[in-house]
Amino acid sequence: MGGSAASVEAVLFDWGGTLSVYADVDLLEMWHAAALVLAPHDPSPVAQRLLAAELHAWETHVAAGDQSFTTEELLRSVSAETGLDVLATAQSAYLDAWAKTVEHDPAAFRVLTALKQRGIATGLLSNTHWPRAVHEHWLEKDGLLDLLDVRLYTSDMGHMKPHAEAFRALLDATGVDDASRAVFVGDRPRDDIAGAKAVGMRAVLMTGRPVPPSDVEPDAVLTDLGGLLDVIDGWCR
Protein backbone atom coordinates (compact mmCIF):
# COMPACT_ATOMS: atom_id res chain seq x y z
CA MET A 1 0.00 0.00 0.00
CA GLY A 2 1.25 3.48 -0.89
CA GLY A 3 -0.05 5.59 1.93
CA SER A 4 0.29 9.13 3.16
CA ALA A 5 2.58 10.67 5.73
CA ALA A 6 0.17 9.24 8.31
CA SER A 7 0.86 5.65 7.27
CA VAL A 8 3.39 5.46 10.10
CA GLU A 9 1.93 7.01 13.25
CA ALA A 10 4.36 5.54 15.77
CA VAL A 11 7.84 4.03 15.87
CA LEU A 12 8.38 1.94 18.98
CA PHE A 13 11.63 0.47 20.24
CA ASP A 14 13.16 -2.34 22.20
CA TRP A 15 15.94 -1.15 24.55
CA GLY A 16 18.82 -3.66 24.97
CA GLY A 17 20.74 -4.08 21.73
CA THR A 18 18.41 -1.64 19.95
CA LEU A 19 18.50 1.79 21.61
CA SER A 20 21.42 0.65 23.74
CA VAL A 21 24.64 -1.01 22.66
CA TYR A 22 25.32 -4.58 23.76
CA ALA A 23 27.97 -4.60 26.47
CA ASP A 24 30.12 -7.69 26.82
CA VAL A 25 29.09 -8.15 30.43
CA ASP A 26 29.98 -10.91 32.87
CA LEU A 27 26.56 -11.53 34.46
CA LEU A 28 28.18 -13.16 37.49
CA GLU A 29 30.23 -10.00 38.11
CA MET A 30 27.01 -7.93 38.20
CA TRP A 31 25.50 -10.20 40.84
CA HIS A 32 28.79 -10.24 42.78
CA ALA A 33 28.13 -6.57 43.60
CA ALA A 34 24.87 -7.57 45.31
CA ALA A 35 26.47 -10.59 46.97
CA LEU A 36 29.10 -8.35 48.57
CA VAL A 37 26.23 -6.60 50.40
CA LEU A 38 24.30 -9.76 51.28
CA ALA A 39 27.30 -11.84 52.37
CA PRO A 40 30.36 -9.59 52.69
CA HIS A 41 32.57 -12.36 54.11
CA ASP A 42 31.74 -15.02 51.53
CA PRO A 43 30.12 -13.39 48.49
CA SER A 44 31.06 -15.84 45.75
CA PRO A 45 28.57 -18.65 46.51
CA VAL A 46 25.78 -16.06 46.90
CA ALA A 47 26.69 -14.48 43.57
CA GLN A 48 26.55 -17.92 41.94
CA ARG A 49 23.11 -18.55 43.43
CA LEU A 50 21.82 -15.15 42.31
CA LEU A 51 22.99 -15.73 38.76
CA ALA A 52 21.49 -19.23 38.74
CA ALA A 53 18.22 -17.75 40.08
CA GLU A 54 18.18 -15.14 37.29
CA LEU A 55 18.81 -17.67 34.52
CA HIS A 56 16.20 -20.00 36.03
CA ALA A 57 13.69 -17.13 36.29
CA TRP A 58 14.08 -16.12 32.63
CA GLU A 59 13.64 -19.75 31.60
CA THR A 60 10.63 -20.56 33.79
CA HIS A 61 8.84 -17.24 33.24
CA VAL A 62 9.13 -17.58 29.46
CA ALA A 63 7.93 -21.19 29.68
CA ALA A 64 4.98 -20.04 31.79
CA GLY A 65 3.67 -17.84 28.95
CA ASP A 66 6.15 -14.94 29.01
CA GLN A 67 5.24 -13.80 32.51
CA SER A 68 7.35 -10.98 33.85
CA PHE A 69 9.41 -10.69 37.06
CA THR A 70 11.47 -8.16 38.99
CA THR A 71 15.00 -7.83 40.31
CA GLU A 72 13.55 -7.62 43.82
CA GLU A 73 11.80 -10.98 43.39
CA LEU A 74 15.11 -12.52 42.30
CA LEU A 75 16.92 -11.17 45.34
CA ARG A 76 14.11 -12.30 47.64
CA SER A 77 14.15 -15.79 46.20
CA VAL A 78 17.82 -16.19 47.10
CA SER A 79 17.85 -14.39 50.44
CA ALA A 80 14.42 -15.12 51.88
CA GLU A 81 15.47 -14.52 55.47
CA THR A 82 17.35 -11.25 54.82
CA GLY A 83 15.80 -7.88 55.76
CA LEU A 84 14.42 -5.51 53.11
CA ASP A 85 16.95 -2.76 53.82
CA VAL A 86 19.80 -5.08 52.97
CA LEU A 87 17.93 -6.24 49.89
CA ALA A 88 17.51 -2.65 48.72
CA THR A 89 21.22 -2.03 49.22
CA ALA A 90 22.11 -5.24 47.42
CA GLN A 91 19.83 -4.25 44.54
CA SER A 92 21.46 -0.82 44.33
CA ALA A 93 24.91 -2.38 44.25
CA TYR A 94 23.84 -4.77 41.49
CA LEU A 95 22.25 -2.01 39.40
CA ASP A 96 25.25 0.30 39.93
CA ALA A 97 27.46 -2.46 38.54
CA TRP A 98 25.25 -2.53 35.43
CA ALA A 99 25.16 1.28 35.15
CA LYS A 100 28.85 1.32 34.29
CA THR A 101 28.15 -0.84 31.23
CA VAL A 102 25.19 1.08 29.81
CA GLU A 103 25.82 2.91 26.58
CA HIS A 104 23.15 4.16 24.20
CA ASP A 105 23.52 3.85 20.46
CA PRO A 106 25.23 7.02 19.18
CA ALA A 107 22.47 7.39 16.56
CA ALA A 108 19.59 7.10 19.06
CA PHE A 109 19.32 10.81 19.86
CA ARG A 110 19.37 11.88 16.21
CA VAL A 111 16.91 9.19 15.08
CA LEU A 112 14.39 9.87 17.87
CA THR A 113 14.64 13.63 17.33
CA ALA A 114 14.03 13.24 13.59
CA LEU A 115 11.00 10.97 14.17
CA LYS A 116 9.44 13.53 16.49
CA GLN A 117 10.15 16.31 13.97
CA ARG A 118 8.10 14.27 11.48
CA GLY A 119 5.19 14.20 13.93
CA ILE A 120 5.64 10.47 14.59
CA ALA A 121 4.98 9.16 18.11
CA THR A 122 7.81 7.27 19.79
CA GLY A 123 7.89 4.63 22.49
CA LEU A 124 9.83 1.93 24.29
CA LEU A 125 8.92 -1.58 25.45
CA SER A 126 11.68 -3.42 27.29
CA ASN A 127 11.76 -6.97 28.66
CA THR A 128 13.44 -6.28 31.97
CA HIS A 129 13.44 -7.21 35.63
CA TRP A 130 15.14 -3.90 36.50
CA PRO A 131 12.94 -1.14 38.02
CA ARG A 132 11.50 1.69 35.91
CA ALA A 133 13.40 4.37 37.88
CA VAL A 134 16.74 2.83 36.94
CA HIS A 135 15.93 2.69 33.23
CA GLU A 136 14.58 6.24 33.24
CA HIS A 137 17.70 7.55 34.97
CA TRP A 138 19.91 5.99 32.27
CA LEU A 139 17.73 7.39 29.46
CA GLU A 140 17.66 10.83 31.07
CA LYS A 141 21.44 10.91 31.39
CA ASP A 142 21.78 10.61 27.60
CA GLY A 143 18.91 12.99 26.78
CA LEU A 144 16.65 10.22 25.45
CA LEU A 145 13.91 10.23 28.11
CA ASP A 146 11.88 13.13 26.73
CA LEU A 147 12.27 11.84 23.17
CA LEU A 148 10.25 8.71 24.06
CA ASP A 149 6.55 9.55 24.44
CA VAL A 150 5.70 6.18 26.00
CA ARG A 151 7.99 3.99 28.07
CA LEU A 152 6.89 0.53 29.24
CA TYR A 153 9.02 -1.85 31.29
CA THR A 154 7.84 -5.41 31.86
CA SER A 155 8.98 -5.21 35.51
CA ASP A 156 5.80 -3.08 35.90
CA MET A 157 3.64 -5.38 33.78
CA GLY A 158 2.11 -8.86 33.86
CA HIS A 159 3.74 -10.18 30.69
CA MET A 160 6.91 -9.85 28.67
CA LYS A 161 7.41 -9.71 24.91
CA PRO A 162 6.41 -11.55 22.77
CA HIS A 163 3.10 -11.85 24.68
CA ALA A 164 0.38 -9.93 22.83
CA GLU A 165 -0.69 -8.18 26.04
CA ALA A 166 2.67 -6.42 26.26
CA PHE A 167 2.42 -5.13 22.69
CA ARG A 168 -1.27 -4.16 23.09
CA ALA A 169 -0.40 -2.18 26.21
CA LEU A 170 2.22 -0.34 24.14
CA LEU A 171 -0.24 0.45 21.33
CA ASP A 172 -2.88 1.58 23.85
CA ALA A 173 -0.42 3.85 25.66
CA THR A 174 0.72 5.32 22.35
CA GLY A 175 -2.89 5.88 21.22
CA VAL A 176 -2.50 3.95 17.97
CA ASP A 177 -5.78 2.21 17.02
CA ASP A 178 -4.56 0.61 13.79
CA ALA A 179 -1.56 -1.57 14.63
CA SER A 180 -0.42 -1.58 10.99
CA ARG A 181 0.41 2.12 11.43
CA ALA A 182 2.91 1.30 14.17
CA VAL A 183 6.46 0.05 13.61
CA PHE A 184 8.42 -1.94 16.21
CA VAL A 185 12.22 -1.94 16.12
CA GLY A 186 14.09 -4.67 17.99
CA ASP A 187 16.96 -7.14 17.91
CA ARG A 188 15.32 -10.35 19.13
CA PRO A 189 13.49 -12.28 16.40
CA ARG A 190 11.14 -14.11 18.78
CA ASP A 191 10.48 -11.40 21.38
CA ASP A 192 10.48 -8.30 19.18
CA ILE A 193 9.71 -9.28 15.59
CA ALA A 194 7.35 -12.25 15.96
CA GLY A 195 5.61 -10.54 18.88
CA ALA A 196 5.05 -7.24 17.07
CA LYS A 197 3.90 -8.91 13.85
CA ALA A 198 1.45 -11.13 15.76
CA VAL A 199 -0.52 -8.03 16.81
CA GLY A 200 -0.35 -6.56 13.29
CA MET A 201 2.56 -4.12 13.61
CA ARG A 202 5.36 -3.71 11.09
CA ALA A 203 8.72 -4.84 12.42
CA VAL A 204 12.34 -3.84 11.81
CA LEU A 205 14.99 -6.35 12.91
CA MET A 206 18.38 -5.06 14.09
CA THR A 207 20.84 -7.80 13.12
CA GLY A 208 24.37 -8.69 14.20
CA ARG A 209 23.50 -8.83 17.92
CA PRO A 210 24.31 -11.89 20.05
CA VAL A 211 20.73 -13.14 20.43
CA PRO A 212 19.05 -16.50 19.78
CA PRO A 213 18.00 -16.88 16.13
CA SER A 214 14.41 -17.57 15.18
CA ASP A 215 12.61 -18.12 11.91
CA VAL A 216 10.69 -14.89 11.43
CA GLU A 217 10.06 -12.53 8.53
CA PRO A 218 10.75 -8.89 9.46
CA ASP A 219 9.51 -6.08 7.19
CA ALA A 220 12.99 -4.57 7.12
CA VAL A 221 16.45 -5.48 8.38
CA LEU A 222 19.12 -3.07 9.63
CA THR A 223 22.57 -3.45 11.17
CA ASP A 224 22.76 0.22 12.18
CA LEU A 225 20.06 2.25 13.95
CA GLY A 226 21.07 5.28 11.86
CA GLY A 227 19.49 3.62 8.81
CA LEU A 228 16.02 3.60 10.37
CA LEU A 229 14.92 7.00 9.05
CA ASP A 230 15.30 5.87 5.43
CA VAL A 231 13.14 2.83 6.14
CA ILE A 232 10.43 4.91 7.83
CA ASP A 233 10.52 7.61 5.15
CA GLY A 234 10.16 4.88 2.52
CA TRP A 235 7.00 3.65 4.26
CA CYS A 236 5.59 7.19 4.56
CA ARG A 237 5.82 7.98 0.85
Ligand SMILES: [Mg+2]
Ligand atom coordinates in the same frame (compact mmCIF):
# COMPACT_ATOMS: atom_id res chain seq x y z
MG1 LIG B 1 16.95 -6.29 22.81
